[in-house]
Structure formats: structure tokens, C-alpha cells
Amino acid sequence: MAELTGAVWRKSTRSGDNGGACVEVADSLPGIVAVRDSKDPTGPALSFSPTAWISFVRSTKSGR
Template sequence: MADLSNAHWRKSTRSGSNGGECVEVADNLAGIVAVRDSKDPHGPALTFPATAWATFVGAIRR
């Protein structure tokens, strides 16, 4: 399990005002990116290798 105590969580600037129903991402951690539900900040988070996250985001942008 990754240590997320130093994670700096952020929402997408495109999240809008949908009542907070979005995901938050922490990409300041060494080698991993964490993703969590903004409605449950103390709940579980998914973690991905940073390279896999970059591939995912690149594919979405295309």
C-alpha cells in the first residue's frame, strides 16, 4: 500500500459545479499517481504507476 500522507490532491479545472461529484488526483508522489472520490476523501484511493497514468491521460487528450 502506498503512503499517501504527503499527497497534494486536486480536482480538474473542468470539474465544474456538479455538487462535488468528481475525482481528485495526486501526482506529486514519487513514481505513482493516486486517484480518489472527492465525496469520500478519507476513503480508498487507487494508485497507478506514473508512466501508466501519463499514457492514460495522453490517450484521453487525443
């Protein structure tokens, strides 16, 4: 996860108040958007290109 060093993580706006089961997103690094489980901040993270992330978010918002 060296490429994520310096990432600024934030709680997803879609994560509700559900007892800590949240998704965190880091979109502060050039060319990468990372996603992780807030309960395991040192665990694995998924990484996406900004284009793929935007497509995912748009599809999710539209209900696809």
C-alpha cells in the same frame, strides 16, 4: 493508504461544477499518481505509475 501520506490532492481540471462529484489527483509523491473521489477523501484511492497515468490521460484526451 500509508504510501499516500503527505499527498497533495487537487481537483482534476476535467471535473466540472457538478455538485461535488469530482475526481481528485495527487501527483506530488515520487513514483505514484493517486486518484480518489472528492466526496470520500478518507475512502479508497486508485494508484498508478506515472507512465500509466500519462498514457491514460493522453488516451482520454484523444477520445480513445
